[in-house]
Amino acid sequence: MNLFRFLGDLSHLLAIILLLLKIWKSRSCAGISGKSQVLFAVVFTARYLDLFTNYISLYNTCMKVVYIACSFTTVWLIYSKFKATYDGNHDTFRVEFLVVPTAILAFLVNHDFTPLEILWTFSIYLESVAILPQLFMVSKTGEAETITSHYLFALGVYRTLYLFNWIWRYHFEGFFDLIAIVAGLVQTVLYCDFFYLYITKVLKGKKLSLPA
């Protein structure tokens, strides 16, 4: 494992825990898209079914279990515990426009036509667009709390670092996985606009708000 990959995983973990803590401490999930969080829970579940079939390392197993557990906890906080604070009126992205095309694509473009491989591929495609309901919500309300911005930034940095990891692996190991790379590129591009706003506004101590 190279440094980019490790820092990418840490950034991903930081994002997930940051969101959990934000909701827990403020006792509120205002401004958070429950739909994006459900999509991420689906992504982790579909991808990490190999927990039951394949042992890779203690690190790998622990991270997968933590990601899944945190993800389901977040969904539970939004739709059950702090349901009264959930901003459903602004969380109106139609997720079927993401789930259906990525599911069809996973059937058509995959490495191997087996159930686990198709589910893995589906999770890669779905992850690349799963943040759209959240970004849509931010654009609809025109603003995001600073801590939500930090969450989005850490989440975007994670896949960006994975891109460097893949360049590294291609160069030093001759390994590449085109499905992951293309989806990872799409995922990173979706964050670019947000990265710009984050760097120009949030890092200068301003709240992220979009021009009306």
Added chain:
Amino acid sequence: DSESKPKDEL
């Protein structure tokens, strides 16, 4: 190669 391997990435 781009073939299916044990998935060591997260």
